[in-house]
Amino acid sequence: MAAFPSASPSPAISASTWRMGSLRAALPTLRPSPAGRLRSSFAPAAAATAASVGCLGSFSGLAPVSNLLSLGAENSSFEQRLFSVDARGRIVAMRHGRRVPKLNRPPDQRKALLRGLTTQLLKHGRIKTTRPRAKAMRKYVEKMITLAKDGSLHKRRQALAFIYEKHVVHALFAEVADRYGEREGGYTRIIPTFPRRGDNAPMAYIELV
């Protein structure tokens, strides 16, 4: 992706320095910012971002390393990060072998957190929390709904052992048949939203379908 119609000083220089435009063009298309989404829901948005990138391409003095870092940092919130930084500070771009989301907590606290979140979701129907927590919660919420679908006394007691409030369990067991009777799995939905103000944590709404 090195060929460009714009004036390049010499072939040697253009081969070594990366242009912002070529970097952006090589990436999958990124979503436009949410504020602009309203006016330009279809094609005009893509044209506007392409035009702004074209004038950025003239800054060939930028070192390629800073391009990459700024690309990962500036496109935060809605777009997929190119890489992530784990709790130890190491940069990892893959999820190989990771089975359990640890949520930066010891196991007892983690279980308590998930129990609390599940209780609240089943009680209110829609809650707003951080995206990793919402994704971790899905498994437990769907497990509870599956227990309720079964409906026997043993399953009810198992649900009572997990959910903190017993009226929530009884209400769930009463209404799950007509609500999720035909649906096989997939009882929750996660909708990402704007990041939190204090720490820029990516937030999401999780709701019962």
Add this chain to the structure above:
Amino acid sequence: MAAHVDPLVMGRVIGDVVDLFVQTVPMSVRFGIRDLTNGCEIKPSIAVDPPAVQIAGRASDLFTLVMTDPDAPSPSEPSLREMLQWLVVNIPGGADPSQGQVVVPYMGPRPTVAIHRYVLTLFQQKAPMNPPPALAPGSDAARVRFTTRAFSERHQLGLPVAAMYFNAQKEPVSRRRNCGGCSTTSAGRWA
């Protein structure tokens, strides 16, 4: 999430409230200085007054604006599905709803439990509508169980031309507990 999922589909507004449509008329909604985007969070305290809605279009077009809450009384049990918050008809294009005829006066979001979605739907009218007399402010009971689809079918409005939704939840009441005297008395008891 690389795919561009329309936020209205993501928030299940298309499906719960309206059918799939193509937005043809740009609409912008503003509460005070806060511009709305799909799915943003608005506090009920700033949404007490009707928002400033700017509708593009020629002055000869007439629009109908419907604002409903599809999660009444609670998103896990929407038994009163679609509580009507606001209904304005005969809005000329390029203006805001104050130039139209208010059928149902604006009621600010009042989410009792959990997080509710509030959907603003815009329909284009083929002919000027003759609305019934405006609803009295006290009759909240008449607003429930409204269906936007049935409304548009009854008045032949067809598919909406624009839609927007935002979220609102009950603001926590800040409790100030005066603990200046409590600690000294409890310490005295333990000693």
